[in-house]
Amino acid sequence: MDIIEKSASTPHPPYYAVIFTSLKLNNDEEYNKSSEHMLELVAQSEGFLGVESLRNDSGFEVTISYWRNLEDIKAWKNNFEHLLVQKRGRENWYKHYKVRICKVEREYDFNN
Amino acid sequence: MDIIEKSASTPHPPYYAVIFTSLKLNNDEEYNKSSEHMLELVAQSEGFLGVESLRNDSGFEVTISYWRNLEDIKAWKNNFEHLLVQKRGRENWYKHYKVRICKVEREYDFNN
Numbered sequence: 040m041d042i043i044e045k046s047a048s049t050p051h052p053p054y055y056a057v058i059f060t061s062l063k064l065n066n067d068e069e070y071n072k073s074s075e076h077m078l079e080l081v082a083q084s085e086g087f088l089g090v091e092s093l094r095n096d097s098g099f100e101v102t103i104s105y106w107r108n109l110e111d112i113k114a115w116k117n118n119f120e121h122l123l124v125q126k127r128g129r130e131n132w133y134k135h136y137k138v139r140i141c142k143v144e145r146e147y148d149f150n151n
Numbered sequence: 152m153d154i155i156e157k158s159a160s161t162p163h164p165p166y167y168a169v170i171f172t173s174l175k176l177n178n179d180e181e182y183n184k185s186s187e188h189m190l191e192l193v194a195q196s197e198g199f200l201g202v203e204s205l206r207n208d209s210g211f212e213v214t215i216s217y218w219r220n221l222e223d224i225k226a227w228k229n230n231f232e233h234l235l236v237q238k239r240g241r242e243n244w245y246k247h248y249k250v251r252i253c254k255v256e257r258e259y260d261f262n263n
Contacts, residue, residue, distance in 0.1 A: 045211060046172040046249040056253050058168060058215060060158040060203055064263065091172055093205040093213050099157060101205050101213050103170060129261055137158040137260040141168050141253035148249040149241055151176065 047089025047105055052143045054088060055106040061136035063098035070132050073124050080120060086111025098134075105143070112140065159201025159217055164255045166200060167218040173248035175210035182244050185236055192232060198223025210246075217255070224252065 063070065081087055086107035094100035106112045115121060128136070175182065193199055198219035206212035218224045227233060240248070 045174060046247060052251075056168075056170065056251065058170070058255075062157060091213055093207055093211065095205060099205065101203055101215070103213070103215075129263065133261060133263055135158060135260070135262050138258060139164075139168065139255050140257040141255045143170075143251050143253045145252040146250060148247070149245060150247050151241070151245055 045091075046148070047091050047103075049088045049105045049143070049146075052146055054143050055108060055112060056141045056143050057104045057106065057112055058139040058141060059100075059102045059104070059136065061100045061102075062134045063100070063132050064134045065098070065132070067132070073127070077121065077124055080118070081115060084111070084115045084118065087115070109140070157203075158260070159203050159215075161200050161217045161255070161258075164258055166255050167220060167224060168253045168255050169216045169218065169224055170251040170253060171212075171214045171216070171248065173212045173214075174246045175212070175244055176246045177210070177244070179244070185239070189233065189236055192230070193227060196223070196227045196230065199227070221252070 078090065078092075081090065081104060088105035088107060090102065090104045092100070092102040104115075106115075190202065190204075193202065193216060200217035200219060202214065202216045204212070204214040216227075218227075228237075
């Protein structure tokens with residue numbers, strides 16, 4: 040799958056970030072396909088601003104998605120296909136996950 | 152170096168997150184040593200709550216550090232050794248970086 044490998048382009052703060060960290064029980068092909076599909080689906084979601092995602096061979100993953108507001112985050116959480124995948128994740132894929140809902144208050148960057 | 156590979160243990164919100172995403176020009180040994188030293192140093196910093204960090208072979212890195220409040224974040228940013236490393240990073244290591252200061256408002260987790 041295409042793991043996103045650059046800083047997301049986001050508008051001036053304030054906006055929101057959802058920090059999702061997870062540890063997988065196993066790394067099966069179905070998980071990879073499902074992740075890919077979710078990234079396609081979330082990109083079409085109202086208020087979605089961007090995503091950054093990295094994982095390693097130990098099954099640890101950090102995915103940060105950026106959003107316009109809390110209502111858009113809630114709508115994505117309750118997206119029907121996404122709900123099915125969340126259920127599948129709890130039953131089959133994840134040993135642990137944590138979701139942090141954050142308001143991005145300030146930012147700065149550097150380009151060489 | 153020991154890249155942190157699990158969800159950080161943090162207190163109940165509100166607290167703060169600093170999302171640091173970067174793309175490196177090159178992956179030299181000095182950078183790795185410096186990162187390791189900074190992780191040791193930040194862990195002793197007042198108000199530091201935890202860190203999650205992942206990088207890949209393309210030089211993309213996501214490091215999220217968690218903090219008690221904005222004052223503690225500012226104190227770490229202005230730590231003398233850290234300032235030297237930030238300067239070195241802009242001169243030698245980074246093609247790009249972005250820093251987002253966020254207030255963690257809500258969170259939930261799952262354990263299997």
